[in-house]
Amino acid sequence: MEILKQRPSRHPVERLTLLVLLLLSSVTLLTTLGVILSLLGDVVQFFRRVPLAEFLFAPEWTPLFAEPRYGIAPLLAGTFLVTAIALFVAVPLGLALAVYVSEYLPSDKRARVLGVLELFGGIPTVVFGYFALLFVTPLLQKVIPGLSLFNPLSAGLVMGFAILPYVSNVAADAMQSVPRSIREAAYALGARPYEVALKVVLPAALSGVIAAIILAASRAIGETMIVAIAAGQRPTLTLDPRETIATMTSYIVQAATGDQPVGSTAYYALFAVGFTLFLLTLALNVLAQYIVERYRERYE
Amino acid sequence: MNRTPTPEAFGQDPWKARIDRVFARALVLPLLLALGLLALLLGDTLYRSVSVQVVRADMGPGHTYPFGLSAETILRQELLAQGYTEEEAAFMLQDPKERNALFLQNRVELMWNTHEGPFRYVVTNVYDERVADFSLAEGLRRWNELKANLQEGERLVLNPWLDQTFLTRPPSRSPLTAGIGVAIWGTVWVLSLALFFAIPVGIGTAILLEEYLREGRLSRILEVNLRNLAGVPSIVYGLLGLALFVRGMGLGPSVLAAALTLGLLGIPVIVVTAREALRAVPDSLRLAAFALGATQRQVVFRVVVPAALPGMVTGVILSAARLIGEAAPLLLVGAAAYVPFAPTGPLSQYTVIPVQIYLWISQNQPEFARVAAAGILVMLLLLSALYLMALYLRNRFRREW
Amino acid sequence: MVSLEQLKEHQTVRTDPVPESQALVDVRQLSLWYGTKQALYDISVRFPKNQVTAIIGPSGCGKSTLLRSLNRMNDLVPGVRVKGEVLYEGVNIYDPRVDPVAVRRHIGMVFQKPNPFPKTIFENVAFGLRLMGVKGSELEDRVVEALKRAALWEEVKDRFKKESGLRLSGGQQQRLCIARAIAVEPPLLLMDEPTSALDPIATQAIEDLILELKERYTVVIVTHNMQQAARVSDRTLFMHLGVLVEEGPTEVIFTKPKHPYTEAYITGRFG
Ligand SMILES: Nc1ncnc2c1ncn2[C@@H]1O[C@H](COP(=O)(O)OP(=O)(O)O)[C@@H](O)[C@H]1O
Numbered sequence A: 001m002e003i004l005k006q007r008p009s010r011h012p013v014e015r016l017t018l019l020v021l022l023l024l025s026s027v028t029l030l031t032t033l034g035v036i037l038s039l040l041g042d043v044v045q046f047f048r049r050v051p052l053a054e055f056l057f058a059p060e061w062t063p064l065f066a067e068p069r070y071g072i073a074p075l076l077a078g079t080f081l082v083t084a085i086a087l088f089v090a091v092p093l094g095l096a097l098a099v100y101v102s103e104y105l106p107s108d109k110r111a112r113v114l115g116v117l118e119l120f121g122g123i124p125t126v127v128f129g130y131f132a133l134l135f136v137t138p139l140l141q142k143v144i145p146g147l148s149l150f151n152p153l154s155a156g157l158v159m160g161f162a163i164l165p166y167v168s169n170v171a172a173d174a175m176q177s178v179p180r181s182i183r184e185a186a187y188a189l190g191a192r193p194y195e196v197a198l199k200v201v202l203p204a205a206l207s208g209v210i211a212a213i214i215l216a217a218s219r220a221i222g223e224t225m226i227v228a229i230a231a232g233q234r235p236t237l238t239l240d241p242r243e244t245i246a247t248m249t250s251y252i253v254q255a256a257t258g259d260q261p262v263g264s265t266a267y268y269a270l271f272a273v274g275f276t277l278f279l280l281t282l283a284l285n286v287l288a289q290y291i292v293e294r295y296r297e298r299y300e
Numbered sequence B: 001m002n003r004t005p006t007p008e009a010f011g012q013d014p015w016k017a018r019i020d021r022v023f024a025r026a027l028v029l030p031l032l033l034a035l036g037l038l039a040l041l042l043g044d045t046l047y048r049s050v051s052v053q054v055v056r057a058d059m060g061p062g063h064t065y066p067f068g069l070s071a072e073t074i075l076r077q078e079l080l081a082q083g084y085t086e087e088e089a090a091f092m093l094q095d096p097k098e099r100n101a102l103f104l105q106n107r108v109e110l111m112w113n114t115h116e117g118p119f120r121y122v123v124t125n126v127y128d129e130r131v132a133d134f135s136l137a138e139g140l141r142r143w144n145e146l147k148a149n150l151q152e153g154e155r156l157v158l159n160p161w162l163d164q165t166f167l168t169r170p171p172s173r174s175p176l177t178a179g180i181g182v183a184i185w186g187t188v189w190v191l192s193l194a195l196f197f198a199i200p201v202g203i204g205t206a207i208l209l210e211e212y213l214r215e216g217r218l219s220r221i222l223e224v225n226l227r228n229l230a231g232v233p234s235i236v237y238g239l240l241g242l243a244l245f246v247r248g249m250g251l252g253p254s255v256l257a258a259a260l261t262l263g264l265l266g267i268p269v270i271v272v273t274a275r276e277a278l279r280a281v282p283d284s285l286r287l288a289a290f291a292l293g294a295t296q297r298q299v300v301f302r303v304v305v306p307a308a309l310p311g312m313v314t315g316v317i318l319s320a321a322r323l324i325g326e327a328a329p330l331l332l333v334g335a336a337a338y339v340p341f342a343p344t345g346p347l348s349q350y351t352v353i354p355v356q357i358y359l360w361i362s363q364n365q366p367e368f369a370r371v372a373a374a375g376i377l378v379m380l381l382l383l384s385a386l387y388l389m390a391l392y393l394r395n396r397f398r399r400e401w
Numbered sequence C: 001m002v003s004l005e006q007l008k009e010h011q012t013v014r015t016d017p018v019p020e021s022q023a024l025v026d027v028r029q030l031s032l033w034y035g036t037k038q039a040l041y042d043i044s045v046r047f048p049k050n051q052v053t054a055i056i057g058p059s060g061c062g063k064s065t066l067l068r069s070l071n072r073m074n075d076l077v078p079g080v081r082v083k084g085e086v087l088y089e090g091v092n093i094y095d096p097r098v099d100p101v102a103v104r105r106h107i108g109m110v111f112q113k114p115n116p117f118p119k120t121i122f123e124n125v126a127f128g129l130r131l132m133g134v135k136g137s138e139l140e141d142r143v144v145e146a147l148k149r150a151a152l153w154e155e156v157k158d159r160f161k162k163e164s165g166l167r168l169s170g171g172q173q174q175r176l177c178i179a180r181a182i183a184v185e186p187p188l189l190l191m192d193e194p195t196s197a198l199d200p201i202a203t204q205a206i207e208d209l210i211l212e213l214k215e216r217y218t219v220v221i222v223t224h225n226m227q228q229a230a231r232v233s234d235r236t237l238f239m240h241l242g243v244l245v246e247e248g249p250t251e252v253i254f255t256k257p258k259h260p261y262t263e264a265y266i267t268g269r270f271g
């Protein structure tokens, strides 16, 4: 209750408490600052050596070659490919799950199913990567000729399940916040349950649902272990899901587990990629928040 | 009334009614699919963690030993079989240094089946050589054939890779003797230190936001910032850790650097769960305390926080579970190194369970996939324990206000 | 002051009962349970065509429950059990062969709090029509017609295709909900305390509207505002603790009620 938050008292112990709390919480602000500054310093170093145009437009990413090229495009293409495949799985499944959980399950089962789905998100992503590489890929190779051992297809498919709870649970939350009275109005007009779900609740929760999808996309872009394990670490400018590729995250892992001497261009390239990744996911998160705020329906 | 109305007069719409039924049924499919995938994933990992192997023993015959013998007896017999004399064997088992080296190099494993019968011990050492490794189904099918074709010095075993010695052993270049012990200790060190940093910050921030700050600029900034931090990919925290802790503060690839990195990653989750716990405390409690003349601090720390404690603990456990599985950021702050010893302090080198699993997966030898499966099972068991604990706490302390 | 046992003994007191031939809805010995809790006790009553019937009674007495059992909205509550019959134009809507969804298409409903969909005004009114497959210019015409009949047209005619229904004032929202309900031309319109969330001026507009709607529709309105019941209704039902205590022409109920409880309630001695 707002009114219970008193003005800070003049008593020294009270003020000290507040001060300590403020100091503690400033760590969260410092973290953001740290992320930006620590990345930025090395990013600046990188762009001292590599022109921005090269970074943006060169078609190859080969920092370790004798004649290195530093074009981010292959990494972006790889990231995009895996993310698209993951969303292709997670969005339909997640939305269907959300509708099912929010509109068809009685409230006592609702919490339980959401909890189970959340557990799904709690499985470490190395495990998903392992499954993609050793189970899904061999299976797909039987069906799809020319599928590389490391490929964005199985990484993306499995990642779709890993990010499923981000779609389903956030979307279900959005649907649950649509007031019951609106559902009743639709039922009273003779709508069937599926019409209520699809024509009333889903549109009413649309901003939340879109935000859920954007957040899931941002997760997929930043997800590391599944791609590092199953999609490969060879930057290739392609949208063919059968070929070995690298994403921004898998490149960072590759570079970090090899040994780039501190101060080399390849070392700074790590931070340039990381910063791009940071900006991209930040933009998506901000966009999702904006959509939720801007288009939230204000019911009575 | 001059007409005889029938119920059908209401105009059934059989077509739409059917869509409705189909729709309601079809919606269950995604849930079944997701659960099916989960079952498949667990089943596949379990399946891979057991295999049928033919191993050529480095020295001596491919002996197996009956169930019930102590590891020490078995090692002594193995040494004798390798040609050591009684005195030499006794000396090696008594001298602490020799003994330690012996136990590091030789792994006494209980096999589910061997060519000499079920549930017998074998001794595996670093120099043993794999002849063949079969999946469970194929191995069992060809068991008799394999047994008949065993060469001198070879042994046939049904090997459960996840066993007791796996939990305590250090990593190894040979999959036959690799263990997850060092990584478990690394996880314990890194996680405890990380929580040590993250809990005060996370809970302090939650208390500040829920109990102290009125809605205004500062609370808005903190909230927006937290929301964005929660969305930053974990690998970016790794870059932060690399630049700031490993290099900037000169901590090197140490437990401390990893703990700081992981701690920062954990803060947003802890804040969210702690805020929920605080919000669940009804205002009537606060009002009652204020009415008794308590100061703000007394209300918060003597009434509200104790009431919210079970919820906060649950939240911390859940975020710990999240952090345990994080591999990506730690790869950047030194966990990828080959570390043969458990950490002894905050500045030790370390590796953690998920990174160890990743390293095994990246190896070429097929048995490392089995070692990785065993590692995954260990990690999942650990996580299940934490989730069950959180669940227990949540139910045990659930209160109807 | 009144025990349920005493009430249950009692037969409903009726003045000028509605003859079967004039009834649009004929409720016969209806009882209803929410799980194990009984909310309606053996209710029999007829609702005459093209008249306004008001249901009054203290809160929690089952007014809404009775109203919602007329279009089977209660089916949406898990664990509901119904005994008895509700004949609509002679058909028992609780017959197992009847599809509750089809019933609701014939019967409009307006709720206590305005609940427009978060869609445009047009789409709100068009919703029921679209469910029935109405399209194109006919859809448009019938939406406009409904808005006119709900006395909302003049206020929204230049923006009804663009503006969200949630942007309207409370009174306008409620008239929008009425327009939405009557767009499909339901012979019967159910209203559950439709003005309880509105200010006096908006209430006045809705009451005027109800009197106009009476020409074309049969209206059943739940209200706990007795002046409102007196102003708009032709007949009044008084309920207490799930029992229909008395029913009759509104002026009889309000001026010379026969049952002592009715009198006590009307004169404000309980409820
Ligand atoms: N969905 C429900 N589940 C259980 N009991 C209910 C439900 N709706 C109403 N009731 C109970 O039925 C009785 C009648 O309620 P209601 O018809 O809403 O009364 P009124 O509209 O006259 O205020 C009340 O005692 C109420 O508690």
Ligand SMILES: [Mg+2]
Pocket (backbone or CB within 6 Å): C063, C064, C065, C192
């Ligand atoms: Mg009511």
